[in-house]
Each structure stands twice: as structure tokens, then as C-alpha cells.
Amino acid sequence: MTQTIDHVALLPAYLAAGTAVLVLLADLLVGRRAATAAVAMLGAAGTAVGAVLVGRGADRETFCTVDGCSWLATSRGALVGTVFAVLTLGVLLLSGPLLRAGAVPAGEYCFLLACSMTGGVVLGAAGDLITLIVALETLTIPLYILVGLRRRTVASAEAAMTFFLVSVVATAVTLLGAALLYAVRGTLHLAALAAAPALEAGAEARLGRVAVVLLLAGLAFKVAAVPLHAWAPATYDGAPLPVAAYLSTASKLGGVVAVIAVVVDGLGPWLAVSGPALAVLAVLTMTVGNLVALRQTRMVRLLAWSSVAQAGYILAPLGAAVAVAGRDADALSVAVAATVAYAVFFVVLELAAFASVVALRPADADGGEITAYRGAGRRHPFVAAAFVLALVGLAGLPPGLAGLFAKVVVVRSLLDGGAGWLAVVVALNAVVGLAYYLRVCGTLYAAGDVAGTARRVPWSVGLALGGATAVAVVVGFAPQTILDAVQL
Incomplete structure (x- = not known):
């Protein structure tokens, strides 16, 4: 059959990939750190605009076969692409002091960030497991190098190696699950997998259940869910602070998007397996993350364990709805909306928290001990106020309305789905x-x-911190906008 390509649907991916190419050219031809960073920032901003423009129109599909389409340009995909582009822009702003100090090579640094952004943009539109896994790896592989870019630092090299080894194992497990699923169904398109009839008994049914467990276990790594969570604290603490911010936000968002795509859009026949697995993952992840965070003395490690706990909150409504409501379309729609809304609120508040850490630390330093921040509010009142707003938002307290609303959305969705026990755990x-x-x-x-x-706080860091704080405040007062944007 003749296959047509909808280039309009692919516009965000073109812009993201083009940004990576332009960064290389700018670094080669101009050779100035400021010019290279400016090209990367303009490309990230252009990608966000392109994703918004594509998302404003009707849903588009391309790379289609008889089983389904590999690229789905929907409103949810546009939201994911926009968030990834904005996160990349924020991290580039946070990286200004690091680049000016020469602590990392500007060309390679901006190129790798643009490549990772490309993977995130593609991930939001993936319509089959191959596209989804390739997008996840495109998002993740540049981060191995970015984590290890702190020159002459043993901790950075150890963090990069830890991240690489655990990620390779997780990817192998994910691919094995996808291969077994293909052996059972003969297709990897999410739409075809969801439409296939359930297998109640027999060897194929058992093989399908094993495939689902392996697939979810591999994806659990991306959101730092238990038991594939131990890499996060060491990796975050050893990475440059802006890279740790990107890992804690963009990488986690990518894992959440992948889990939603696989569970809701592709694993309908195996909801009885995937639902309880996600609910158990959510309980273990939030509990382990919170308990271990209590004992941390280093700032970045505390934020890392906090993000592990937040991953449990993110997965809770999805696991409960799938486990309790089965294939109830309305219940799943509410669960997906709650999951994505919480993830968006979380990445904004987490970016603000890391921006505050960057503002309070020297350009090439790590996060340091928590005691090193003692009295910082007296010397940097505005930075400290933004930091407190981000922390109380992550805790779910006012005046951090975005975080408070996120917690309310999760608990309400759990109660509406009949999972009161999980609401109590949350x-x-x-x-x-x-x-x-x-x-x-x-x-x-x-x-x-x-x-x-x-x-003095560098202007780029101040701009990133002010922008993240402003977005957190705005979405806190208009949370329904996010919920409306992520409805199926």
C-alpha cells in the first residue's frame, strides 16, 4: 500500500531535531558559548510553539498500516511536546553559569539536550511500541553523557556509569516484554493491541501476562519506581545541577507518558495484570521514597528521594483505576487526567526547586549538604521564598496551590474509583x-x-526560577486548564 506522510503532524519533531543540527553548526562555525546556547534556546522555544500550533488543530495521524498508526498527533501529544520543550528551555537557562565557567563544553552540552528533547517530543506522539521505546532511548541516551560531563569529578563518572548500567538492563527487560507481546499478538501497534480479544487461558495467555510484567518493570526504571529506583539519588547527586534538574523532571515525565501509553492505549486485554502491578508499584514507591528521604543530609539526594516518592503519587490513580474499574472508559479517562495533571504540576515545582538550588550554589558546585543552606533566606530572600513555595507545593500545602490541587486530584480520583485504601496510603x-x-x-x-x-544570582538562573515559580502560581489558580488539556 502507498504510505503518505503528514509533515504537519511531524512539525514538532522536525523542529526539535533541527535544533540539534543547528546547535552543532553554531558551535562549529561561530564557536562562542553564548551563540551556541542562544541557538539551543531559540530552537526549544520554537519547538514549544510548533507543538502548540499542531495541538490546536484536529488530531492527525501518519505512518499508518492496516494495524494502526505509528505517529498520533493528538492534544495529549502536543501537551507532552510542549512541556518537554519548555523544560529544555528552562534547563538551558539554568546552565548559563555552568557554561560561562567552562565547566562543560557548550556545543556538546546543548546538542545532547536538544537530542534528548527530540526523544521527548516523539514519545508524546508514539503509536506503537517500537516508536515508543526508540523515543525513550533517544530521551535517555544523551543523559548518560550529560551526567558525566562534570570535568575532573569522580562522582560524576560514577553517577554516569550507574545510570548507564541500570538503564541498559531496564531497556533489555522492556524489549524482551515487547518481543513476547509481539509473539503473542503479532503486532506492536497500541491500537491493535488494545482491540485484540482477551486471552483467558492457555500458553499464550501466560506468555502475555509475563510480557506485560516485563514491559511494566522496564518502564518503571524511567519513573524511578521501586524496585528500579536506587540509581536516582546517586545519579542526581553526581550530575551537574542543571542536568539533575532535567533528569528529575523530563526523564520522569517521559516514563509517565510511556506507562500511560502502554497501559491505557495498548494493554486493555491485560488490565487485570497491569492494574494491580501499578497499584503495588505506587504504594512501594511512595513509601520507600518518603522514608529514605527523612534520613538524607545532602540537598540533591533529598530532592531525588522526594522525586521517587512523587512517582508513587503519579502512578497511584492510574493503577487504582485500571485495577478497580477495568475497561471503564470514564474511569480510565479520569485516572489519566489525574496522572498527567499531577506529573505536569510536579515537574514545574521540581524545576523551581532545582533552580533555587542552582541560584544558591556556585556555578560548578554540586548540591552540597542541607546545612550549607542555613540562613540563606536572609541573604537571598526572593530565591528562598521561591524555594519554600516549591517545597510546600511538593508537600501539598498552601500557598503552593499547584501541589495542593495535585494531591486533591489524586485522592479524589482514588475515592471515585473505589480505591479508598490507596487514598489512605497517599x-x-x-x-x-x-x-x-x-x-x-x-x-x-x-x-x-x-x-x-x-x-549575585545570574540573570539566566533568575529568569528560569522566576518563570518556573510564575507558572506554578498560575496553574495553581487555574488548575482546570491542565485537566481539560489532558482529558482523553
Whole structure:
């Protein structure tokens, strides 16, 4: 059959990939760090605009066969592409001091970020497992190098190696699950997998259940869910701070999008297996993340374990709806909306938290000990205020309305789905999380001068921090906009 290609649907991917090429050319022909970074920022902004423009129109499909389409330009895909592009722009702004100090090579750094952004944009539109897995790897592989770009630092090399080894194993498990699923169904298109009749018994049914478990286990790595979570704290702490911010936000968002695509769009016949598995993952992840975060003394490690706990909150409504409601379309739609909305709120608040850390630390330093931030609120009142807003938002307290609304959405979706026990677990874990979030807030305003004298916050970091904080405040007052954008 003759296959036509809808280039309009592919516009965000073209813009993201073109950004990576232009960054290389700028670095080769101009050779100035500022010019290279400016090209990367303009490309990320253009990608966000392109994703918004494509998302405003009707849904588009391309690369279609009789089984389904490999590229689905829907409103949800446009939202994912936009968020990835905006996150990349924010991380580039946070990287300004790092690039000016020469701590990392500007050309390679911006090129790898643009490549990772391309994977995120493609991930939002993936219509089959091959496209989805390739997009996830395109998102992840550049991060191996970015984590290890801190020159002459053993911790950075160790973090990169840890991330690489665990990721390779997770990818192999994911591919094995996809291969077994293909052996059972003869297709990898999500639409065809969802439309296939359920297998109740026999060797194929057992093989299908094994495939689902392997697929979900591999994807659990991307969201740092238990038991594939231990890489996150060491990797975040060893990476340059802006890269840690990108890992904690974009990489986690990519894993959430992949889990939603696989579970909701492709694993309909195996909901009885995938639902309980996700619910158990959510409980273990939020509990382990919160309990271990209580014992942390380093700032980035605390934020890393906090993000592990947040992954549990993100997965909870999806797992509960799939486990309890089965193939109820309305229940799944509400669960997906709650999951994606929480993920969007989380990445905005997490980016603001890491931007605050970058603003309070020297350009080429790591996150340091929590005690190093003692009294920082007295020397950097605006940065500290933004940091506190991000932390209380992650904790789900006012005035962090975005985080408060996110917690309410999750608990409400669990109660509506009949998973009251999981809502109780979420509430208890949220109370545990208050302890370490408020401890950091108290340290910022404690008496003392351990953090040193005040210094000027670079304009790019201030812009990223102000932008992330402003977005968090705006979506906190208009949360229904996010929910409307992610409805199936």
C-alpha cells in the first residue's frame, strides 16, 4: 500500500531535531558559548510553539498500516511536546553559569539536550511500541553523557556509569516484554493491541501476562519506581545541577507518558495484570521514597528521594483505576487526567526547586549538604521564598496551590474509583513527606551564616526560577486548564 506522510503532524519533531543540527553548526562555525546556547534556546522555544500550533488543530495521524498508526498527533501529544520543550528551555537557562565557567563544553552540552528533547517530543506522539521505546532511548541516551560531563569529578563518572548500567538492563527487560507481546499478538501497534480479544487461558495467555510484567518493570526504571529506583539519588547527586534538574523532571515525565501509553492505549486485554502491578508499584514507591528521604543530609539526594516518592503519587490513580474499574472508559479517562495533571504540576515545582538550588550554589558546585543552606533566606530572600513555595507545593500545602490541587486530584480520583485504601496510603505518605520538606524550609530561615556571604544570582538562573515559580502560581489558580488539556 502507498504510505503518505503528514509533515504537519511531524512539525514538532522536525523542529526539535533541527535544533540539534543547528546547535552543532553554531558551535562549529561561530564557536562562542553564548551563540551556541542562544541557538539551543531559540530552537526549544520554537519547538514549544510548533507543538502548540499542531495541538490546536484536529488530531492527525501518519505512518499508518492496516494495524494502526505509528505517529498520533493528538492534544495529549502536543501537551507532552510542549512541556518537554519548555523544560529544555528552562534547563538551558539554568546552565548559563555552568557554561560561562567552562565547566562543560557548550556545543556538546546543548546538542545532547536538544537530542534528548527530540526523544521527548516523539514519545508524546508514539503509536506503537517500537516508536515508543526508540523515543525513550533517544530521551535517555544523551543523559548518560550529560551526567558525566562534570570535568575532573569522580562522582560524576560514577553517577554516569550507574545510570548507564541500570538503564541498559531496564531497556533489555522492556524489549524482551515487547518481543513476547509481539509473539503473542503479532503486532506492536497500541491500537491493535488494545482491540485484540482477551486471552483467558492457555500458553499464550501466560506468555502475555509475563510480557506485560516485563514491559511494566522496564518502564518503571524511567519513573524511578521501586524496585528500579536506587540509581536516582546517586545519579542526581553526581550530575551537574542543571542536568539533575532535567533528569528529575523530563526523564520522569517521559516514563509517565510511556506507562500511560502502554497501559491505557495498548494493554486493555491485560488490565487485570497491569492494574494491580501499578497499584503495588505506587504504594512501594511512595513509601520507600518518603522514608529514605527523612534520613538524607545532602540537598540533591533529598530532592531525588522526594522525586521517587512523587512517582508513587503519579502512578497511584492510574493503577487504582485500571485495577478497580477495568475497561471503564470514564474511569480510565479520569485516572489519566489525574496522572498527567499531577506529573505536569510536579515537574514545574521540581524545576523551581532545582533552580533555587542552582541560584544558591556556585556555578560548578554540586548540591552540597542541607546545612550549607542555613540562613540563606536572609541573604537571598526572593530565591528562598521561591524555594519554600516549591517545597510546600511538593508537600501539598498552601500557598503552593499547584501541589495542593495535585494531591486533591489524586485522592479524589482514588475515592471515585473505589480505591479508598490507596487514598489512605497517599494521605499518610503525604504527612510523612511534610517532615523533610519543612526541615529544609526551616534551615533556609534558621539563624547563622554558614552559607556564606550573599552573591549575585545570574540573570539566566533568575529568569528560569522566576518563570518556573510564575507558572506554578498560575496553574495553581487555574488548575482546570491542565485537566481539560489532558482529558482523553
